[in-house]
Amino acid sequence: MNSSAPIHPAERRTAPAVVAQGLVKTFGDFRAVSGIDLEVRRGEVFGVLGPNGAGKTTTLKMLATLLPIDGGRAEILGVDVAREPHRIRQLVGVTGQYASVDENLTGRENLWLFGRLQGLSRKRARATAEDLLGRFGLEEAGDKPISQFSGGMRRRLDLAASLITQPPLIFLDEPTTGLDPRTRGQMWDTIRELVAAGSTILLTTQYLDEADQLADRIAVIDHGLKVAEGTPEQLKNSVGSSTLHLRLEDAEQTARAAALTARLLGEVPVLTPESGGLNVALADANQAADVLIALRQADLGITSAAVRQPTLDEVFLTLTGHPGEPEAADESEATTPQPEEVH
Amino acid sequence: MTTSTLTHELTERELGRTLAPRPTVGDAITQTLAMAWRALKKMRRNPEQFFDVVFQPLLFTAMFAYIFGGAISGSVSDYLPIVIPGILAQTALTACIATGTQLREDMDKGVFDRFKAMPIARIAPLAGPMVADLVRYATAATLTILTGLAMGYRPDGGLTGVIGGWLLTVIAGWSMAWIFTWLGTIARSAQAVQGISMMVMFPLTFLSNAFVPADTLPGWLQSFVDFNPVSHVVSAVSDLMNTGQVTSEVWIALGMCALVVAIFAPLSLRSYSRKM
Incomplete structure (x- = not known):
């Protein structure tokens, strides 16, 4: 050119x-x-x-x-x-x-x-x-x-x-x-x-x-x-799968619900810090319905359910191989190392 | 080249505004004055900036006259006509050092990033503070003359001669300030500017006829003294104040000032533009 x-x-x-x-x-x-x-x-x-x-x-x-x-x-x-x-x-x-x-x-x-x-x-x-x-x-x-x-x-x-x-x-x-x-x-x-x-x-x-x-x-x-x-x-x-976020009525039943979804989808859900919460990775967002039906049939009540796309944080981690949030100690911008600013 | 002209014309038409290819001389003057306004505001809010130009004339005039007066001229009153032009040149030069250090300090501040990103003449951020510093040179010159008069200096050049000497001091201060402005644009910190400036200032003032008659010096030193622009400024100020005559020294001094500006203004501009 x-x-x-x-x-x-x-x-x-x-x-x-x-x-x-x-x-x-x-x-x-x-x-x-x-x-x-x-x-x-x-x-x-x-x-x-x-x-x-x-x-x-x-x-x-x-x-x-x-x-x-x-x-x-x-x-x-x-x-x-x-x-x-x-x-x-x-x-x-x-x-x-x-x-x-x-x-x-x-x-x-x-x-x-x-x-x-x-x-x-x-x-x-x-x-x-x-x-x-x-x-x-x-x-x-x-x-x-x-x-x-x-x-x-x-x-x-x-x-x-x-x-x-x-x-x-x-x-x-x-x-x-x-x-x-x-x-x-x-x-x-x-x-x-x-x-x-x-x-x-x-x-x-x-x-x-x-x-x-x-x-x-x-x-x-x-x-x-x-x-x-x-x-x-x-x-x-581009990062792919969505996630099903679930919250159970009875936190005691979390292990049972996890086992059930694991059997259904072949993937072990991640337990979230709040009691009764678990995240299930979905290859296809439509699988969420299968999980909810299985839970209903097993008499496991839920308080909330949501299918979410990955957050940009997850995108960032996938793309760059390191987490996106800056470290507090590294506030000074390192992209412009201009020698005259060094005293 | 023609295609590129077309593209920007297209953008101009769409935006309904013209894009000047470069600042005009008129723009540069308006912008320099706006920058001078900024520097004057700063001076008013930080009056300690006047410390050097207020106290140095008082202190140095008294000190030099009483210490060297007897030894060099036989008496303080005979020494005053020699030393006052010298002190005038020296205080103007010291005031210039502050011009350089303050520019360096200023350039490290965030606002200079904005100046660089704005469509303004590159000379304006440099020349603006120098215009404002005329106030400082004028203060230094006025106080030196007043101290001299209070100590018994009676210039033979009369009022016009004294005004001429005062004016030449201010002009010389402004011209020499370009040397220190240049140092301000090349040094890495304000302290560095201060240090280098002292090394420049001392030889310029002491290796001149500012405090002692040049004919007492060894021959090799005399040739430097003869070339030193400060010597010419001192002789010219002395001629104006002590005789009231516009001698050839006055023209040489003005020529030297113009030469200093012609060398150091482009150098400063170049290194300032490169820093961006």
């Missing part, structure tokens, strides 16, 4: 939001990203999911012109990332995993400054700051210095700052890392509102439930490589 030809020729009516082909980033001997392909469609939320150090943030930084691309190519809305960084910066709003707002300024001053820097008149910059503070529920905190902001408020201000020029594409790098569950829920609501308003979002996360909640499509990345891609449903289906 001729490397100077655009990935998506102009004849095609609309270019996708993001196309990346064979992206590579090396830091010395370390290949942080070793050949990742991505295609983000317009108007969707695309999740890049992976553990710490998988290369998510590095990929995002290359697409946002914050790191030079060492190999491969990328286009955003038809504009070449490596060749036209200034144009790319006008198309993308970036919210980093650590709030990138000025500690010495108030919320209002931050938004005003970012507006002025991006060519708004003094008056428009003031009006936009006011509007965004209102939209993000920060009016009252507008005149407080950032040092008095809570973690959630900082993230919201950071996101607000990325929206000043209403960029068609928004990059969110681990938008809820380090937030408590309640604040995380609020952040999710904010992101859903953006999606409803028609923004295209590229999101990285190490939380499976976050990708499941927000993303239309997900790419799973591990050790700098894409290991899977699809909708959350597709990924779950």
